[in-house]
Amino acid sequence: MPRPGPRLRLVDVAERAGVSLATASRALAGREGVSEEVARHVRQVSRELGYVANPYARTLAGGASSTVGLIVHQIDDPYFSEIASGVLQVAAEEGLLVQIAHSGRDPENELRQLRHLIAQQVGIILIAGSGYDDPRVEAEARAELAGFQRSGGRVAVIGRHALGVDAVVPDNEAGGRAIGAHLLALGHRRIAVAAGTPGLTTVADRLAGVTAALAAHGHSPDDLAVVHSDFTRDGGRVATERILHHHPESTAIIALNDAMAIGVLSVLRSRRIPVPERVSVVGFDDVSVAADLAPSLTTVRLPMTEMGRMALTLALKPRSTRPRRRSTGHTLIVRDSTGPVPAPGG
Amino acid sequence: MPRPGPRLRLVDVAERAGVSLATASRALAGREGVSEEVARHVRQVSRELGYVANPYARTLAGGASSTVGLIVHQIDDPYFSEIASGVLQVAAEEGLLVQIAHSGRDPENELRQLRHLIAQQVGIILIAGSGYDDPRVEAEARAELAGFQRSGGRVAVIGRHALGVDAVVPDNEAGGRAIGAHLLALGHRRIAVAAGTPGLTTVADRLAGVTAALAAHGHSPDDLAVVHSDFTRDGGRVATERILHHHPESTAIIALNDAMAIGVLSVLRSRRIPVPERVSVVGFDDVSVAADLAPSLTTVRLPMTEMGRMALTLALKPRSTRPRRRSTGHTLIVRDSTGPVPAPGG
DNA sequence: CTGAAAGCGCTTACAG
DNA sequence: CTGAAAGCGCTTACAG
Known part of the structure; x- marks a missing residue:
């Protein structure tokens, strides 16, 4: 069992496996240029030791950031907490971390959160929730996202169009x-x-x-x-x-x-x-x-949890030339709150 | 307006302000050893340029991590989403990032998430949700948290005792x-x-x-x-x-x-x-x-949103020798679902 | 296929 | 009070 103590570094794994730092790095990243045999051995040793890479060092060195930033209007609104739940599910499966930020349904604040996440160098940005009619705000958001994507970031949105990125589109x-x-x-x-x-x-x-x-x-x-x-x-x-x-x-x-x-x-x-x-x-x-x-x-x-899953899944795929759109589908659920129109005067 | 482009680094700010890297770092961190005048100038320049520190570099270099890890049983349960909302409020005020992880009410999984968060080197860990009767699980969690705190991490929990850390205790x-x-x-x-x-x-x-x-x-x-x-x-x-x-x-x-x-x-x-x-x-x-x-x-x-706020606020204070406890208070809200016992045979 | 070395952008002793 | 330099733990050209 990995017990708390001086943190294990990649050199420790490399040493123990009898290879160089570079080889160990490649083996664990699954990058090519390592014989399958060596790679397997390194991974084995890493597992035994309970090694977990330092994400700060990894990202700083130019590796892909494994954290996804999720912007929601308000996390305690069930619509968004169900979406977040779907995002967390996929993130757990993929070993990603999820950072959540509130926009509070304020376009300016959303822009601020967006810039903050970009500055934090998250690898993936997900924005959930309705867009705004204001062309200026949407244009600014669009520009930020385009810049983020140019520098390798991945983006997907839920419930917005006009952002020029992959989108999950509610019906x-x-x-x-x-x-x-x-x-x-x-x-x-x-x-x-x-x-x-x-x-x-x-x-x-x-x-x-x-x-x-x-x-x-x-x-x-x-x-x-x-x-x-x-x-x-x-x-x-x-x-x-x-x-x-x-x-x-x-x-x-x-x-x-x-x-x-x-x-x-x-x-x-x-x-x-x-x-x-x-x-x-x-x-x-x-x-x-x-x-x-x-x-x-x-x-x-609307399948909110599934929408969260779809969005992160979309963002995880290699970027395509044109933005992709996934429709959510919808189902009318008839329950007890609707009935025939009352008779006039009734 | 800060527009996307080659990322601004601390050297850029230092250069522009006419000081060394070290001085710029100290000035922005609010550390002492810089004349108030120089510090003010550096901060001014930084603001004008729209500089945001690279959190990966900062943390790697030994600075305090500014991200808080929040473990909840399930984010789409209103109890937890309201708590999360409170945490996000305080985090936004303090310029912190919040990472959320699910434990799914599974003690083993909670332990796994906890270790993951520690491995990710978050600065603060918040755990919300009931503890478990299982002494082994609680002991392991306790040990992890103790180790995390020894290496400078801060911890607060909501709704658990027996973890030996600062706690918000629901009534x-x-x-x-x-x-x-x-x-x-x-x-x-x-x-x-x-x-x-x-x-x-x-x-x-x-x-x-x-x-x-x-x-x-x-x-x-x-x-x-x-x-x-x-x-x-x-x-x-x-x-x-x-x-x-x-x-x-x-x-x-x-x-x-x-x-x-x-x-x-x-x-x-x-x-x-x-x-x-x-x-x-x-x-x-x-x-x-x-x-x-x-x-x-x-x-x-129970004041869930406030409980989230309290927990992060507690964790932000300097650590005390003994764990602190904050009681939440409670209010009985009598509405329409309770009434007098029915008459026998009625 | 493998390794030695540079470099990512910060912080923090260590000198001055 | 201020600065030059080392170092955090990785990844990735560059050689071999």
Whole structure:
């Protein structure tokens, strides 16, 4: 058992194996230029001794950094913690370290975190979470990432486009359409949307899907009452208050993520407005608690953990000439929070 | 604006400031041995140039590592993601990087992650989550941490004792007592406990609190039906099935964390057993969704985000001769899932 | 295939 | 207070 003590260095392994430092380094890195026999022996000795390379020395000497930087809006939001969990899984399998940073849904702060990670010389950068409508911010982020890639860094993003890098693309628009179609099929015509911050592309994309569904069925977008607020539970509460006040005729409320949906349900419950008898509610994401709300939440499932895995897996592949895109797919999960439109006057 | 390009090194700053490498290093590190005037100038130049030290070189050269390693059972469990959020807050304030690793509630794996972090030479190690009853595992962890501290590392843990390091100690026992007293006051006598894995100290401590409350009120611990299962939502489901089958007379179920409580509520709902009219339910932790369940969950609030902050703050202080302990406090949050014991035969 | 040597970008004794 | 130099533990041309 490797017990704490003076740290083992590569020279120790080399000495013990009876080879030079250079050979030992090559053998452990799996680089060519070493006979298979010698390489095997070195690895064997290394294992016996419990050697672990000093990552600082390795990286400083020009080896690839084995740490991945992950930027999320907020780690205690289930959407992001599930993504992070997927990233951690793959990282553990690959022997990588994961550094996590908060952007706090603030584009300037995200840029700051991004630069910090680059300055720290992580090998891989993953950015999760909606992009911003602001072209200037996106252009700056794009430039930073391009520079990072030029110097050998690898990048993948989740839920953003327009960054010119490999991307895991959630089915936001298609999911929105599925929700729209579902409510239309139930007879709903007066639909309100509790939408997140207007500047987020995720909000825009999901909303576009809903609108497209209405249009496809010959309905005017005017049937849709869109109320913007924060993309959080409390934002959902605020939006709902406004919807009940300004659009009391609504028979369904679409929350553009589950966090907002939780806020929507919370207000409806405290107002004793029965769901779905009087108002149907839909979310988006299918965070794990969605099934346990009361009523259980109809929502669009995105495979968050898998998305985290996909992103790191993408970043681990050799870079291609053009950015790759992986679509996540989606599933409409119909639960108890949606039902047929109430009879008029009922 | 610092734009990507050939990376700025400390020599560049030194040159530009007209001082030697050594002086520049000292000035930026805030070490003494530099005139305040020169130091200020160097810092000024550094800032203008947008210099960020290469952490690999710095650490390799013997400087303190500015990365903190955080081990959690599972990052997508709200308990841990809220703690992580607190850690990230303080880290951002202090300019530290945070590496997160999963232990997956497996003692062997936790040990592996711990050694990995030490091998990576992080400067600070934080371990969150219940300890294990297994003396061998705890002894090994203790030895690793002692060695790490001897070589200058700093450590703090959340929710474990017996590790001989600074600790943030959740009010598990007192919280358990508060729950017991609350149910007793409501007239409950037949109480079941959906307890997590037996080997976890958190489970033992919370359970001890509940038992103590019963004893304090002159009740025998035999009144308590304890069912062990996983410390998760699904564990809560399994435990509830068993409780309903083997202890159908129970009028209250105490889940030893909120995740289990969510599972408890889920089974009761699907069996159409009214809460709290027929059975009262209590959780522990007060994860953010607890207030939004239906019925909203009575639980003991632990300040998770603050606990994360406390742990890193503790670790940042100079080490003391004896391990420090910070108690978290707790608050019983009474919501809708608990009520008076049903009338017999009612 | 293998090894001696330079170099990565810092920090820290050691002199002055 | 300040600087020249050694050294941290690796990787990678460069020779052989």
